[in-house]
Each structure stands twice: as structure tokens, then as C-alpha cells.
Amino acid sequence: LTDSAAGSKGGVDIADLVARAREGQPRAVGRLVSLVESAAPELREVMAALAPDSGRAYVMGITGAPGVGKSTTTSALVRAYRELGQRVGVLAVDPSSPFSGGALLGDRVRMQEHATDPNVFIRSMASRGHLGGLAAATPQALRVLDATGVDVVIVETVGVGQSEIEVAAAVDTTVVLLAPGMGDGIQAAKAGILEIGDVFGVNKSDREGAAATARELRNMVALADRAADQWVPPVVSFSAISGDGIADLVAALAAHRAHLVDSDQLVGRRVRRAAAEIEALALGTLRAQIGDIHGDARLEVLARDVAVGATDAYSAADRLVDALIGSAKINP
Ligand SMILES: Nc1nc2c(ncn2[C@@H]2O[C@H](COP(=O)(O)OP(=O)(O)O)[C@@H](O)[C@H]2O)c(=O)[nH]1
Numbered sequence: 059l060t061d062s063a064a065g066s067k068g069g070v071d072i073a074d075l076v077a078r079a080r081e082g083q084p085r086a087v088g089r090l091v092s093l094v095e096s097a098a099p100e101l102r103e104v105m106a107a108l109a110p111d112s113g114r115a116y117v118m119g120i121t122g123a124p125g126v127g128k129s130t131t132t133s134a135l136v137r138a139y140r141e142l143g144q145r146v147g148v149l150a151v152d153p154s155s156p157f158s159g160g161a162l163l164g165d166r167v168r169m170q171e172h173a174t175d176p177n178v179f180i181r182s183m184a185s186r187g188h189l190g191g192l193a194a195a196t197p198q199a200l201r202v203l204d205a206t207g208v209d210v211v212i213v214e215t216v217g218v219g220q221s222e223i224e225v226a227a228a229v230d231t232t233v234v235l236l237a238p239g240m241g242d243g244i245q246a247a248k249a250g251i252l253e254i255g256d257v258f259g260v261n262k263s264d265r266e267g268a269a270a271t272a273r274e275l276r277n278m279v280a281l282a283d284r285a286a287d288q289w290v291p292p293v294v295s296f297s298a299i300s301g302d303g304i305a306d307l308v309a310a311l312a313a314h315r316a317h318l319v320d321s322d323q324l325v326g327r328r329v330r331r332a333a334a335e336i337e338a339l340a341l342g343t344l345r346a347q348i349g350d351i352h353g354d355a356r357l358e359v360l361a362r363d364v365a366v367g368a369t370d371a372y373s374a375a376d377r378l379v380d381a382l383i384g385s386a387k388i389n390p
């Protein structure tokens with residue numbers, strides 16, 4: 059009944075919800091992530107309240123083909139950070155599913171050992187329908203987890219392709235995961251995923267071919283052009299299932315973080331991603347204010363002119379933009 063207390067908006071008392079999330083109450087954290095997923099109008103108030111708590115947690119992303127071991131690795135990392143006494147947040151992002159948790163059922167099983175740990179927050183998020191798409195939803199969900207006072211957030215992407223690259227843009231350190239026997243080396247290069255890796259992990263080192271995969275990857279990394287002072291992404295082999303080599307992965311992540319801090323790049327990365335977030339929200343707002351132009355009467359008239367050669371499509375587009383901006387509620 060606290061949700062309908064005085065001062066509430068749309069049935070949700072935002073101040074109370076934010077206060078409870080700050081105390082680390084899992085239900086409140088879950089509700090805030092749900093608001094992010096659905097791009098609820100209350101988000102404005104939530105994000106304003108969370109802003110002073112932003113930017114404390116170190117954020118790492120784990121990406122790679124389905125089945126490569128992202129969830130198992132995430133679980134192993136959670137264990138390692140808990141042993142170091144750190145509080146950990148996990149955000150599983152599934153851009154392809156309208157329902158959070160749909161494709162993540164198996165992952166829940168792999169995260170089971172942490173489910174009852176009060177210092178571990180595990181949330182999944184879908185982003186369909188979000189005003190600024192994944193580019194805005196991911197940083198907002200990260201801010202929610204950040205506000206709970208976690209030291210580290212691990213983002214696991216369920217999707218492949220463009221969505222992985224978008225999520226990689228929202229973290230401090232990106233781990234690209236590969237495993238032997240999946241033809242991953244070639245796949246990764248094709249998907250442009252090699253460029254986004256700050257650390258490369260070869261999981262399933264207990265399997266045949268792991269050493270060859272690591273060697274192939276090291277060669278590819280060595281071939282890339284980079285300035286003398288630039289970070290050279292390490293290739294770390296480990297077995298997420300047995301835990302062998304996970305300490306090396308933790309060390310590689312810490313080294314990358316130290317590199318970003320020492321070279322003054324951490325702030326730069328965060329500024330760039332805040333810019334991407336603002337841009338995504340601003341374009342979403344513009345699109346919402348302009349509305350659906352398909353079937354717009356002005357478009358129909360212009361289309362007829364272009365079809366009969368009375369004008370060209372560029373001129374028509376310019377006129378449509380002028381008309382749309384003129385009718386949208388935007389302050390110049
Ligand atoms: N042999 C072996 N199997 C692993 C290892 N890590 C994960 N797996 C298995 O690989 C499968 C996919 O793992 P999962 O973490 O769900 O991959 P994701 O789809 O990338 O999240 C599961 O059956 C895991 O048990 C490992 O280090 N060695």
C-alpha cells in the first residue's frame with residue numbers, strides 16, 4: 059500500500075522506491091529496472107533522483123556467441139569478486155525479447171548459487187519500446203544498479219550483432235568471449251567484434267583446441283594497428299566451469315581498469331557514452347513529437363509532386379522537414 063501513498067505519481071511513490079533501491083532492497087531495484095524497460099514516464103523523476111549516485115561502480119560487459127559461456131563466466135566472476143569482498147550487480151540484456159527473462163531462464167540456473175546473496179543483484183532487461191532503444195535503456199539500468207552501492211556491474215548481452223556493439227558502448231571494459239571448436243575466430247572478425255574487445259577470453263580451456271584458439275586470437279590481436287602507448291588487449295584462457303584461470307581474467311580486467319584510469323581515458327569513455335545516451339533520448343523525443351509521418355497528408359501531396367516530376371525528392375524532403383519542425387512542439 060506504500061505505492062499509493064501521498065505524493066505518488068501514477069500509483070508509484072518514486073521517492074520511496076528510489077530510497078528503498080538505495081538501501082539495496084531487491085524488489086525496489088527490480089521495479090526500477092521494470093520502469094526502465096517500459097520507458098515509463100516516471101523515469102524522468104527516477105533518473106533525476108539517481109543522478110548524484112551515478113558513476114561509482116565499475117562496469118564490465120561480457121559478449122560473445124550464444125553457448126560460448128557468458129553466463130557461466132559471469133557467475134564465476136561474481137564468485138571471484140564476492141571473495142574479494144565486493145558487492146556485485148549483474149545485468150543481463152536481451153534486446154530481442156519483449157519480456158525480460160524469456161531467454162534467460164537457463165542463465166538463472168547458472169546464477170542460482172548467488173540468488174540468496176544479499177550483496178549480489180541480478181536483473182535481466184528487455185528494451186523493446188524504450189524511447190531511445192538499447193543505447194538509452196542500458197545506461198539507465200546501470201544507473202539503477204549503481205545506486206544500490208555495488209562495486210562492480212557485469213553486463214551480459216544475450217543478443218548478437220549490433221546489439222552487442224551497442225551494449226559494449228555502455229561499459230568501461232568489454233570482454234569478448236570465445237571458445238574452442240565454434241569457428242569463433244573467424245565469426246568474431248566478421249562481426250566486427252574484435253574491435254570492441256578490451257580483453258579476450260578463451261573459455262572452455264578444459265576442451266581440446268583451446269590453446270589453438272588462443273594462439274589464433276593472439277595473432278589477430280598482434281596484427282591490429284595501434285599507437286605505441288595504446289592498450290594491447292590480452293588473451294586470457296580459463297575454464298568458467300572449473301574456475302581454472304578465472305583469477306587471470308580478474309587480473310586482466312583490473313589491469314585494463316588501471317590503464318583507463320592512468321591514461322585519463324575512463325572519464326572520456328563515460329562522457330562519450332553519456333553523449334550517446336543523450337543523443338538517443340533526444341532523437342527519441344523528436345521522433346515522438348513529430349509522430350508517425352507515414353500517411354501524413356503533407357507527405358502524400360509531396361509524393362504526388364515527385365511522382366509526376368513536379369519536384370525532386372530532396373526538395374520534397376526539405377519541405378517536409380520544415381513542415382514537421384514547424385508543427386512539432388520544439389523550442390528552437
Ligand atoms: N567444458 C566446458 N563447458 C562450459 C564451460 N563454461 C560453460 N560451459 C558450458 O557451455 C554451455 C553454455 O554456457 P552458458 O554460460 O549458458 O553460455 P552463454 O550462452 O554464452 O551464456 C553450458 O552447457 C555450460 O555448462 C567450460 O569452462 N568448460
Ligand SMILES: [Mg+2]
Pocket residue numbers: 128129130165214
Ligand atoms: Mg547466457
